[in-house]
Amino acid sequence: MVKTNDKLQVLALSEIQNLKVHGRTTEQRAPLTLFWTGSAIELQVTGSELWVEVESDYDIYEPWISILINGVPVSRQMVTAERYWICIFRGMSEDTVKNVKVVKDVQAMSADPGSTLQLHALKSDGTFLPVEEKPYKIEFIGDSITSGEGAIGARAEEDWIPMWFSAIHNYTYMTAEAMNAEYRVISQSGWGTLTSWDNNPNNNIPDYYEQVCGLLTGEKNQALGAGELHDFESWQPDVVVINLGSNDGGAFQTAEWRDPVSGKVHKQRLNEDGSYHEEDLAAFEVAVDRFLAKLRQYNPKAQLVWAYGMLGFPMMPAIYRAVDGYMKRTGDRKVSVLQLPDTTKETMGARAHPGELSHRLAAETLKGYLQGMLA
Known part of the structure; x- marks a missing residue:
C-alpha cells in the first residue's frame, strides 16, 4: 500500500x-x-x-x-x-x-x-x-483506425483485446497536439458509413451521431445517458475529420450478413471481374452524402474533411464522387477530401492495423492540411 x-x-x-x-x-x-x-x-x-x-x-x-x-x-x-x-x-x-x-x-x-x-x-x-483554453476544436470520426486498435503492441499480436488499443499512440491525439487543439473522438472498430466490415447495416456511425454514445447497448449504459441527445451547442468543432470507408470496402470481400430477426440478407457485391457492384457503390455514396448533410446540420461552421487511406484506398473514387456530388447539390464549399498515407510493412502495428509510425505520418499529413485551412 x-x-x-x-x-x-x-x-x-x-x-x-x-x-x-x-x-x-x-x-x-x-x-x-x-x-x-x-x-x-x-x-x-x-x-x-x-x-x-x-x-x-x-x-x-x-x-x-x-x-x-x-x-x-x-x-x-x-x-x-x-x-x-x-x-x-x-x-x-x-x-x-x-x-x-x-x-x-x-x-x-x-x-x-x-x-x-x-x-x-x-x-x-x-x-x-484554470486549464488554458485551446484555440481550435477538432472532432474525429472513424473506425478501428481512429480507435487506435493495434497502435500499441507487437506486430505479431492477433488477440482482439483492449490492451492493443491506444488513444495516445494515435493520429487523433498527435494531430490535436500538433495543432494545439482540443479534440473529441467518435469511433468504433469494424463500423462504417453504410455498413460494417461483415455487411451488418446496423453497425454504421451516422445512425448514432446525434446521441451521446448511442452505439452502447444495455440498461446500464442507457441509465448513464448514452442514448441521450448530445448537446451540440456546448461544443462546436472548427474541423470534423471523417476517417470512414475502410470497413465499407471490406464488406465487399466478406460473407453476407443475415438479420437474425427479419431474416433479410445484406451483402456488398462484387462483379464477375472482381470490381465493386455499381448499385452497392452508389448506396455507399448516398450514405456519404447523407452523413455530410447530417454533419453540416449539427456543425454549421465546421470544415468537413473526409480523410481516408491508412489501410488502402479502394473506396477513394466513390468518396470523391460522393463529396463532389454533395457539394454541387448543396453549394457547401467547406468540404474536402484528403488521402492519408497508406500503412506499409514498416509502419504496421498489432492486429494488421496501423502502428504508431503510421499514425504519426497521418498526423503530419493532417497537420499540414489543417494548418493551411485554419490559418
Missing part, C-alpha cells in the same frame, strides 16, 4: 470548478462517465500528491487509462472491475504547477453492455487552477 500524507483533501469531481472534461458525455459529474476513446479529465494542479478515484465494470472488455503529466505519458494501466484509488503522482514539488490528464485509452465497447469507466473524486494537497 502506498503511504499518503495527512494533508490530502478529497473532492468529488462535481466540487472542482477548474476541472476540464474532454469527450462527449452527459452533464453528470457525480460520477463522471468517460464513454469514448480519448475522453479525459484535465487539470492544472499544484501539490506534491494527486490521486483519482475510479470505478470500472465489464463483462468482457476492461477499460484502460493513460496518465499524462505535462504532456508526457507516464503511466498506462488496466482498470479492474471495482471502485478504488489510483495514484497519479506523489513526491513532486508542492509549488510547481502540473498539467495532468487521465485519458480513457479504449473505445466505447458496443459488444460489451457491462463495460463502463467512471471517475468519482480527486485527492490532493494542491490547488486546482
Whole structure:
C-alpha cells in the first residue's frame, strides 16, 4: 500500500470548478462517465500528491487509462472491475504547477453492455487552477483506425483485446497536439458509413451521431445517458475529420450478413471481374452524402474533411464522387477530401492495423492540411 500524507483533501469531481472534461458525455459529474476513446479529465494542479478515484465494470472488455503529466505519458494501466484509488503522482514539488490528464485509452465497447469507466473524486494537497483554453476544436470520426486498435503492441499480436488499443499512440491525439487543439473522438472498430466490415447495416456511425454514445447497448449504459441527445451547442468543432470507408470496402470481400430477426440478407457485391457492384457503390455514396448533410446540420461552421487511406484506398473514387456530388447539390464549399498515407510493412502495428509510425505520418499529413485551412 502506498503511504499518503495527512494533508490530502478529497473532492468529488462535481466540487472542482477548474476541472476540464474532454469527450462527449452527459452533464453528470457525480460520477463522471468517460464513454469514448480519448475522453479525459484535465487539470492544472499544484501539490506534491494527486490521486483519482475510479470505478470500472465489464463483462468482457476492461477499460484502460493513460496518465499524462505535462504532456508526457507516464503511466498506462488496466482498470479492474471495482471502485478504488489510483495514484497519479506523489513526491513532486508542492509549488510547481502540473498539467495532468487521465485519458480513457479504449473505445466505447458496443459488444460489451457491462463495460463502463467512471471517475468519482480527486485527492490532493494542491490547488486546482484554470486549464488554458485551446484555440481550435477538432472532432474525429472513424473506425478501428481512429480507435487506435493495434497502435500499441507487437506486430505479431492477433488477440482482439483492449490492451492493443491506444488513444495516445494515435493520429487523433498527435494531430490535436500538433495543432494545439482540443479534440473529441467518435469511433468504433469494424463500423462504417453504410455498413460494417461483415455487411451488418446496423453497425454504421451516422445512425448514432446525434446521441451521446448511442452505439452502447444495455440498461446500464442507457441509465448513464448514452442514448441521450448530445448537446451540440456546448461544443462546436472548427474541423470534423471523417476517417470512414475502410470497413465499407471490406464488406465487399466478406460473407453476407443475415438479420437474425427479419431474416433479410445484406451483402456488398462484387462483379464477375472482381470490381465493386455499381448499385452497392452508389448506396455507399448516398450514405456519404447523407452523413455530410447530417454533419453540416449539427456543425454549421465546421470544415468537413473526409480523410481516408491508412489501410488502402479502394473506396477513394466513390468518396470523391460522393463529396463532389454533395457539394454541387448543396453549394457547401467547406468540404474536402484528403488521402492519408497508406500503412506499409514498416509502419504496421498489432492486429494488421496501423502502428504508431503510421499514425504519426497521418498526423503530419493532417497537420499540414489543417494548418493551411485554419490559418
